[in-house]
Amino acid sequence: MxxxxxxxxxxxxxxxxxxxxxxxxxxxxxxxxxxxxxxxxxxxxxxxxxxxxxxxxxxxxxxxxxxxxxxxxxxxxxxxxxxxxxxxxxxxxxxxxxxxxxxxxxxxxxIRSNEPPVLARRDDDGWCVQLPNGAPSFYFSPFTWEEFDNILKNNDVVYAERHPCTATVGKILGWTVDYAPLVRNEAGTSFVAHARFTRRLRCSLDKAHRILPHLDKNVWPVLVTPRSWGCAQTGSICYQPLQNFNENALIMVGNIPGEVHLRYIVLARHTREQRPDGKRVDKYIMAIADSEVNFRNRQAEGEQENVKWVLEGGLYMTITEVNENTIDVVFDQWSECLNEMHGRELYIDWIRFPVRIEQYVSPARLLSCTIYTGGNVGKLDTGRQFRDYSEVSLLTIVA
Structure with a gap:
């Protein structure tokens, strides 16, 4: 109780x-x-x-x-x-x-965790390509081998004849820079800039071949410069494979994120040839391309305000064997741009990849270098045009 x-x-x-x-x-x-x-x-x-x-x-x-x-x-x-x-x-x-x-x-x-990582649907006629980081998707129709081969052969031979480099800018970090006069594209809606970078490197062709074809796609060259289109880049470029014909021939889409995504379809191929004198030549080409079917796909999808498709541009690099320890590198790059001012400064952005190539195959180079422009000693600042007696470092170029 x-x-x-x-x-x-x-x-x-x-x-x-x-x-x-x-x-x-x-x-x-x-x-x-x-x-x-x-x-x-x-x-x-x-x-x-x-x-x-x-x-x-x-x-x-x-x-x-x-x-x-x-x-x-x-x-x-x-x-x-x-x-x-x-x-x-x-x-x-x-x-x-x-x-x-x-x-x-x-x-x-x-939502993304419940979606396939790359392709939502794939068949012989085409498929919807899903890009990472919330970038808008698009419908892609595959190229035939004949289309792929004809486009690259055309770029291989015709481009140097159509836009020859006639003006020498000078030497930047040991690379001789030649520039072509700006011309309007065939549609007359934008300008096309073209530059060539040449240099002899102390490296064997076999060593370069062991390194360059196997570089990660994240360090592949960017064929479009956002600032030349008045766009602000908010992240790293994404290269996503679309087709593989063989280990040395593929098609990718490149997407540069921003408020407006800059996007292009790029055809890439690596070949090796032998000259009559017995010297070997490695050729690397990346060309922005389009097809009638993919053009119609974009028209059917309608215009997207946050996506800009770039339809002209590319690069062409030849590495020629001089002897067992020396190679000659010729690197051409061309691209569309909105106006002449941006077009004249594009080679400052483009030289980054040749310098990276040199770092990969000849990493013992000096970390800075003098630039010779028109007989005046000066150095390069990527944010401005050349000014005599200014400062430069390799890190500024390749960062």
Missing amino acids: ELYQSAMQEQTRREQQRRRMIRWRKQKKEKKLDMVEERRRLEKELQRRVLEARMAFDELTIRSAAEAYRHVTVERAVLMSENVALKEAIEDKLKVKAQLERETQEFLDQ
Whole structure:
């Protein structure tokens, strides 16, 4: 009996404690609400009085230092009040924005986790290509081998004849730079820039062949420069394979992320030839290409405001064996651009890949180098045009 009474008393005590806690929490909540309301009332009262004082001071003529001080004090109070209100409004908006971005990212991650990594559907007529990082998808129709081969043969022979390099810029990090005059593309909607970089390197052709064809696609050259299209790049370029004819011939899509995604289809091939004198020549070509079927696919999908397709550009590199320890490298690159100003500066961006090639096959080179331009000694800054006697380092070029 005593045990039962003790248990009942303990239960009653706990119930009373629970009710006290409920009353205390309720009172605390009401007190907090009262304080918030009081703060709002006081802020409104402060704003009213400051406004009245400001209006009164506007009507008065300041005759003494004391009046001037009071006037400045009122103005300072107004500005502080406005500053606090603006900061609170900005903080609220930033919190909402962060929450929306977090929830959106979680939602997109959940969707992507349920999708195939590259292709949603694939057949002989074409398939929908899904790109990483939320980039818009597109429908791709495969090229035939004849289309692939004809496009690359055309670039191999015709381009040097159509856009010959006639102006020598000078030497940059030991590379001789030649530049072609800017010309308009066939449609007349943009300019085409073309530059050639040449250099003799101390390296065997076999060593270069063991390295270059096996480079990761992330370090392959970018055929389109975003700033030449007035675009801001927000991430690294993504090369995604679309077709493989053999280990030395493939088709990829290149996507440069940004508010407007710059995108192109690129055909890539590596071949080795032997000249009549017995010297071997390795050729690497990447050419932006299109087909009638893929053009019709884009028309059927409709214009996308956040995607810009680039239809002309490429590179052509020949590595010629001089002797068992020496090679001659000729690297040509060409691309569309919006205007002449950007076109004249593109070789500053393009030289990065030849320099990287030299680092891969001849890593013992010096880390900086003098540039000779038109007989003047100067150095290169990637953000500006040449200026004599300025500073340069290799890291600036290849970063």
